[in-house]
Structures are given as structure tokens and as C-alpha cells.
Amino acid sequence: xxxxxxxxxxxxxxxxxxxxxxxxxxxxxxxxxxxxxxxxxxxxxxxxxxxxxxxxxxxxxxxxxxxxxxxxxxxxxxxxxxxxxxxxxxxxxxxxxxxxxxxxxxxxxxxxxxxxxxxxxxxxxxxxxxxxxxxxxxxxxxxxxxxxxxxxxxxxxxxxxxxxxxxxxxxxxxxxxxxxxxxxxxxxxxxxxxxxxxxxxxxxxxxxxxxxxxxxxxxxxxxxxxxxxxxxxxxxxxxxxxxxxxxxxxxxxxxxxxxxxxxxxxxxxxxxxxxxxxxxxxxxxxxxxxxxxxxxxxxxxxxxxxxxxxxxxxxxxxxxxxxxxxxxxxxxxxxxxxxxxxxxxxxxxxxxxxxxxxxxxxxxxxxxxxxxxxxxxxxxxxxxxxxxxxxxxxxxxxxxxxxxxxxxxxxxxxxxxxxxxxxxxxxxxxxxxxxxxxxxxxxxxxxxxxxxxxxxxxxxxxxxxxxxxxxxxxx
Ligand SMILES: [Zn+2]
Numbered sequence: 001x002x003x004x005x006x007x008x009x010x011x012x013x014x015x016x017x018x019x020x021x022x023x024x025x026x027x028x029x030x031x032x033x034x035x036x037x038x039x040x041x042x043x044x045x046x047x048x049x050x051x052x053x054x055x056x057x058x059x060x061x062x063x064x065x066x067x068x069x070x071x072x073x074x075x076x077x078x079x080x081x082x083x084x085x086x087x088x089x090x091x092x093x094x095x096x097x098x099x100x101x102x103x104x105x106x107x108x109x110x111x112x113x114x115x116x117x118x119x120x121x122x123x124x125x126x127x128x129x130x131x132x133x134x135x136x137x138x139x140x141x142x143x144x145x146x147x148x149x150x151x152x153x154x155x156x157x158x159x160x161x162x163x164x165x166x167x168x169x170x171x172x173x174x175x176x177x178x179x180x181x182x183x184x185x186x187x188x189x190x191x192x193x194x195x196x197x198x199x200x201x202x203x204x205x206x207x208x209x210x211x212x213x214x215x216x217x218x219x220x221x222x223x224x225x226x227x228x229x230x231x232x233x234x235x236x237x238x239x240x241x242x243x244x245x246x247x248x249x250x251x252x253x254x255x256x257x258x259x260x261x262x263x264x265x266x267x268x269x270x271x272x273x274x275x276x277x278x279x280x281x282x283x284x285x286x287x288x289x290x291x292x293x294x295x296x297x298x299x300x301x302x303x304x305x306x307x308x309x310x311x312x313x314x315x316x317x318x319x320x321x322x323x324x325x326x327x328x329x330x331x332x333x334x335x336x337x338x339x340x341x342x343x344x345x346x347x348x349x350x351x352x353x354x355x356x357x358x359x360x361x362x363x364x365x366x367x368x369x370x371x372x373x374x375x376x377x378x379x380x381x382x383x384x385x386x387x388x389x390x391x392x393x394x395x396x397x398x399x400x401x402x403x404x405x406x407x408x409x410x411x412x413x414x415x416x417x418x419x420x421x422x423x424x425x426x427x428x429x430x431x432x433x434x435x436x437x438x439x440x441x442x443x444x445x446x447x448x449x450x451x452x453x454x455x456x457x458x459x460x461x462x463x464x465x466x467x468x469x470x471x472x473x474x475x
Pocket of ligand 1: 339341342
């Protein structure tokens, strides 16, 4: 008996080691599948599962010693109702799911412990009033995908029809998954691994690019592309927030409005995520991306909600993690106030949009900052950078920008040529500069056709208006 146990533990250990080795040559992808055609019975089953996950989580948390017992064998838990406890049975959670919920708490405790050792102030883990995700650990055991019939089988919960299986490539190695509850429905987030040499990286359209994160133009690249995405809270969201505040606490009406509000938030988050995806996809076409690791939190106190709702902080952290060669420049380095050509510091106020230097350098403020960021990231001194000069925006770069970024209606792209000197004639409202070709209100593809090869000295493109209201304000 003992010998068998040891060998099993050994076997698991070996497999884990092998997997760890294999993961080094792989890249991770997460695919989202939506559970479809849910009958009332299935929905009740799923709701019950999330409820039981919450019960188990809180029960384990109420006495940490419980984490040491075999959690997968727990059949019933006590739930506090009012001021006494009631026994609740766990009927739809599989053994591995239970174990994984316990592991989650252990992971959280470990992470908190690490923070504490590093001198951070940490609080206790709190009880949850809802659990919206259930871990499914082992592919083949806890859950299994049926690619032919578009189904997923989950331990005890049964079979569900899923949408989106076609996204998963055939050679992908399927690992764990998470069952997620969102206001818009139930999803399965499947983690897959693919070998790195199988993944095609984007065609390179440039070697290095510096990115300046700003408030007015959200992103400015060192080659003069300005990417601005505006994802403001929708009118419906504001209306729902108002409505919610008027509902009586604990009433069914309030519950209903809260659900609608959450749904609206989810929608906004998806839009934000898509905008981020597009920007990342574009930046992936460069060999090296340099950006400054400054803190976005400080901005929101100065500039308010516009920063918060743009999702720029999220973009930055994703930039750090998903690009192959991101270089970040120290937070303390001055970039906006320095001349790219000679390195001289200038005193610029926020309203100065153009930097003019005695050395003859004249450039849009944000483009200059992006250039300085790029120079510092690549470790060049101003004198070395003079030879590099200001990179020209190639037609290929324009085309790629129009193709990728133009497909999102919330992203506005403008191109800036000739060191941005054209801007100096109208510092306040650069979009209205007479030297810019009139803003074109056309979708990405048309722009691409009309623009490439024309070689116009300067062009400002508004690839579809952000929303009708802001468009009218500008016109
Ligand atoms: Zn200078």
C-alpha cells in the first residue's frame, strides 16, 4: 500500500517536472468560450455551483485549520444564517473543484505572507458575498471538450453546448480552465499552451519605437503616430447609476437595476479591452517598444476620470507582459522637458504643446517625449541620436496603423509629419490646423486605399468618430 502511494507521488512529481520543462518552450493563450442554449434547469445547476463554491470558500476561511483536512471529501458545510448556523450540503461540486477552491485560499495566503515579509501592510482575507469563478483544474478529468459536437463536459455539472471552440488551434495543449459567471452569461476560460516556434510573430514594420503616454493624446509614438482612444462612461451607465441610488436597499428592483448596471460595465470593459488589444497588436509590429514606467495613478487626481476610464493603466501593464521586447525607462527620468536633439532641459508648462530649442529642434511636445524615451531606452546619448535623426513614417506603418487601429470605432489615429513643426502655427487646437488635410470620416480600409502612396506632407485622419456627440463638437 505504502509503496504504491510513494510511486504515485513520484509519478506526479515527475510529470510536474516534465510539464515545467515543456512550458519553457511554450506560450500561453486563454480562450473564452460561451455556454449556450442553457435550459432553466442548467442555469439553476450553474447558479447552485457558484453558490456552493461561495459556501465552501467562506467555510474554509472561517477556520484556516480546515485547509489541512482532505477538502475534496467535504460533503456539507455550515453556513451562517442570521445569528445561527445551518448545515448545507455540497451536491454539485466535484472533488477536484473543492480541492482547487482550497488551493486558491492557500495561494492567497501565501501571496499575502510574501507581501508582509516585504514590509507591506496586509489585512486578512475577507469573506465573499459571491463567487463568480470556479476553477476546473485538470483537462480530461474535471472538464473535457468535445470539438466535434461543440460541447464541454464538467465534473458532476454535466454537458453544455459552447460557442467559440474553433478558436483553439489543433496543436494546442489544453490545460486548466475557469468557469466564469458574468452579467452577460456563463463562460469557460480555457488555458492553452502552444510551442513558441509554432506561433507566428507579426511582420516587422520598424525596429524600435518610443511610446509616450499622455493625457491629451493618449499615446504618442516616436514616429509621429498619435493614438487616442476615448471610452467614456455611456449615458445609459450614468442613468442606471442614478436609478440605482433611488432604489430602496434590499429591494428586488434595486437588485434588477444593479444587474443591468453590471452588464453595462461589462460592455464598457470589453470595449476598453478591444481598444487595448488593437494598440498592442499594432505595437507588436515593432522590434523593440520603449515606454516610460510612470504612474498613472498620480494623473487621475490631476485630470480626473478621463484617465481612469481610458484604461491606460491596463494597457501599460499588458504592454509589459505581452510584448516580446519591452523596455521601460525609469520613472524618474525626465522625458517631456528634454530636447531630443541636444538634451537641453526646457521649462514647459502643460499648455505648451511644442518644444522649440536653441539648437534648431522644433517638435511636437509629445513626439519629442516619445523620441527621448526611445533614445534613453536604447541607451543612446543625444549626440549619438542626432545621427539617427527623426524616423520617417513609412507608408507601411501608415497602412498597418490604419488597418489595425482603424477597425475599432473608439480609436482615433492621427499622423504627424515633419517633426510636428506644422503644429506650431496653431498650438491650441492642432486638429484644426489648416495644413492638415481635412479630417476624413471614413473607415480604415478606405483610408488605407486613399492614403498609401499619396505622400502627402501631413495628414490628420479621424478614422470614424468616437461617438456622435464628440464628433459634432469638433466639426
Ligand atoms: Zn536642443
